[in-house]
Amino acid sequence: MPSPSHVNSYYADSANDKVLRPKLTGEQRFDVCVIGAGFTGISTALSLAERGHKVVVLEGTRIGFGASGRNGGQIVNSFNRDIDYITAQYGDVIGEKMAAMAFSGQALIRQRVAKYSIDCDLKTGNIFAACNPKQFESLKAKKALWEAHGHEGLTLLSASSIQDHIGSERYAGGLLDIHGGHIQPLNLVLGQARAFESLGGVIYEDSKVIRIEQGKPAKVITENGSIVADTVVVAGNAYVFGLIPEVEKKAMPCGTQVIATEPLSKDLQKQLLPTDHCVEDGNYLLDYYRLSGDGRLIYGGGTTYGAREPEKIESIIGRKMLKTYPMLKDVKIDFAWTGNFLLTMMRMPQVGKIGDNLYYAQGYSGHGVTNSHLMGEILADAIEGDVSRYEVFASMPQYQFPGGRLLRVPYTAMGAAYYSLRDKLGI
Structure with missing residues (x-):
């Protein structure tokens, strides 16, 4: 079979690192297994590796294959919903805590670019x-x-x-x-991936996860191998399918x-x-x-x-x-x-835990460059026992789109058409 590749984009053409990492084979043991080598997964893995954890990242195709290697490359502060909306919807306490995090992602990106000398046209x-x-x-x-x-x-x-x-x-x-x-986003995630590997982290590409067996420890299974880990983080965002259906149907x-x-x-x-x-x-x-x-x-x-x-x-x-x-x-x-x-549905990131040791983060709703980096630190904190920032996000309700899989697309498209018309009319 041919090796997996990125889509034919300017970012892939100008990538600094085009080396394909090996495919997972056999069974291996790690402290943490991260599923997905985009911004969320690599940010989480790097944060944990910096603190001394033994971490592996499993990627079904290539590092940055999804949104992290295809987006507009814009570092935009805050969330899709701004602080005033968050405060009105969830109360003053959550509003203040979210405000304290709203501008953190860009600072972390700049810190890592400087610390690890990442060439990403910042x-x-x-x-x-x-x-x-x-x-x-x-x-x-x-x-x-x-x-x-x-x-x-x-x-x-x-x-x-x-x-x-x-x-x-x-x-x-x-x-x-x-x-x-x-920034050049693919080079940003590739640079952080190299930083993670320099700290002893391991990345396997072309290693799509087909099943997670929950437990203590958990077991993550690919076509050709498996990882036994104390903690699992699912960070595939729009490019993960079938691993945790109860979460996927919320976005x-x-x-x-x-x-x-x-x-x-x-x-x-x-x-x-x-x-x-x-x-x-x-x-x-x-x-x-x-x-x-x-x-x-x-x-x-x-x-x-x-x-x-x-x-x-x-x-x-x-x-x-x-x-x-x-x-x-x-x-x-x-x-x-x-x-x-x-x-x-609420245009806010969804963060949570299933059982004792399976974490997930998804749904940045168009603000993923900064928020995914922030989320990596928040998940790393939570895995180490500091849940102060994690619980702010996890406390927010995570609604399914109305109409289930059949009707969520036309309902959302109708809403978008309405707001697009308002834009054109300036109302």
């Missing part, structure tokens, strides 16, 4: 761009909310001043968060599409994004874009519910790109790909 700053006056008012409120919780480095941009950062006339204003940023895989242009001239790069910050707009079905380390425009957007593979990615996203930057009509698209993220 750049500073992200801009929330308002497509209409209503969205601009929301950004004013976001700035006040985040500053009230101690987050600094925010600058409100008027309709004219945002053009110092974005060479487009689409926007009614924006908010610059200098503590956001962007829905959704697809997003990304394109990457050919390398652009320095003059054109300056025309598009003079300050080299990444951008996401304020629409429900948002657009997001940035410049890569080698000067390509990476542009993403759109959502397909139920993780369907859309046809003609280039034309779907190309139209969006040209709406923002008409001057790119003759620019060649070198790469086009899609990837799945996991959406939850």
Whole structure:
């Protein structure tokens, strides 16, 4: 059989580490077995290895094969639901505790990039761009909310001043968060994987888990081997199927599409994004874009519910790109790909434990780059007995989508169409 490979993306093409790790064979014993070598799994494994635990990571395909190696590469603070919503929904105590964690993921990413000298094109700053006056008012409120919780480095941009950062006339204003940023995400997860291995950690690729036998210890079984471990962490997010069905039915895989242009001239790069910050707009079905380390425009957007593979990615996203930057009509698209993220009913991450020693984390709902890194530390803390942050997330209700598997996709798509229409009308 051929070796597993990443999708044909710009990230896979520019990956720093293309070495295939071995496949698991035979039976081995570890303290912790992590299932999934994306941001959540590798962050958890690295946090535990730094504390002296004997950890193995099992990956069904390749490190970063899923959302961690396909996303827009944007470091965006907070959660899908912001602190004001969380406080209103879950109360002041949980709101304050969540606020204390809302800006931690980006700090951990920067710390690891520096500590382990990870080459991932880390750049500073992200801009929330308002497509209409209503969205601009929301950004004013976001700035006040985040500053009230101690987050600094925010600058409100008027309709004219945002053009110092974005060479487009689409926007009614924006908010610059200098503590956001962007990265080559596959190289970030690969760099952390190498750091984990340097501490004695073990990664097996092409080792899809087919069954977990719970107990003390637990047994994790693949086609060609097994791991006996005191603790198991399931961190496959939108790319894990059938291992813990009672958890999987609480979230829905959704697809997003990304394109990457050919390398652009320095003059054109300056025309598009003079300050080299990444951008996401304020629409429900948002657009997001940035410049890569080698000067390509990476542009993403759109959502397909139920993780369907859309046809003609280039034309779907190309139209969006040209709406923002008409001057790119003759620019060649070198790469086009899609990837799945996991959406939850409440748009909040789902974290929990089954039995005494099987943990899971999933459902970052589009904010996975920062939140998955934070979750790795939280799970490592919980495994060591410090459940203070873990219990904040675990205490939140985890609802199933209405209608079960049959109706959750059309129900969610109907809701998205409604909010998309509101975006277009500016209401």
